[in-house]
Amino acid sequence: MNNSNGLNHNNKIMEEYLMEVPQVLEVNTELVMKSKHILLASLILAQLIYVNCFAWAVVGIATSALGTIINIIEKTKVWTVEVHNNGKHHAHMWCASKDDKIGGNNGIWVKPGDKIMWSFRRHRTTQFWCNMDWYGQRVGWDVFVNNWRDAPNPTKWSIRNDGVYDQWKNRKWRKLRS
Structure with missing residues (x-):
C-alpha cells in the first residue's frame, strides 16, 4: 500500500x-x-x-x-580658337600657350578680312593668350582659359578699328578692356 x-x-x-x-x-x-x-x-x-x-x-x-x-x-574634345581681323589694318600677332607657339617666334601677320585659327585638346591647365601690334598700339589678352566653363567652341575674337571683341554663347560681341 x-x-x-x-x-x-x-x-x-x-x-x-x-x-x-x-x-x-x-x-x-x-x-x-x-x-x-x-x-x-x-x-x-x-x-x-x-x-x-x-x-x-x-x-x-x-x-x-x-x-x-x-x-x-x-x-x-577638340577646341578651336579663331581670331578674325575685321579692322582696316594688318595685325601682327603672337599667340601661345606654355607648350605651343602659334606662328613660331616671328608671329603671324593677319591681313584685314583674314583670320587665324588653331585647335587643341583641352587640359586642366590649358591657357592660350595673344599679343598683337596693331595700328600703333600693343594689345594682349587671354584667348582661351580652361576654367572658362561658358567658353563657346569655337572661341571667336574680332579685331576691329576700335579694339578687340569677344562673343560668348547667346551674347552680342563685347569690346575687351585693355
Whole structure:
C-alpha cells in the first residue's frame, strides 16, 4: 500500500506539473511570437537601411562614373580658337600657350578680312593668350582659359578699328578692356 500511496503522490505531482506546462508553453509561445515580430521588424528595418544605403552608393558610383566620362570627353574634345581681323589694318600677332607657339617666334601677320585659327585638346591647365601690334598700339589678352566653363567652341575674337571683341554663347560681341 505504501507503494500505491507513493504512486498516487507522484501522479498527483505529475498532473500538477503537466497542468502548469501548457501555461508555461503559452507564455513562451506568446513571448516567442513577440520576439518573432520584433525580429521581423528588425530585419525589415535592416533591409530598408541596406537598400537605402545601397541606393545612395549606386548614386555615388554613377555620379563618379559620369564625372570620369565627362573628363574623358573634355580631354578628347577638340577646341578651336579663331581670331578674325575685321579692322582696316594688318595685325601682327603672337599667340601661345606654355607648350605651343602659334606662328613660331616671328608671329603671324593677319591681313584685314583674314583670320587665324588653331585647335587643341583641352587640359586642366590649358591657357592660350595673344599679343598683337596693331595700328600703333600693343594689345594682349587671354584667348582661351580652361576654367572658362561658358567658353563657346569655337572661341571667336574680332579685331576691329576700335579694339578687340569677344562673343560668348547667346551674347552680342563685347569690346575687351585693355
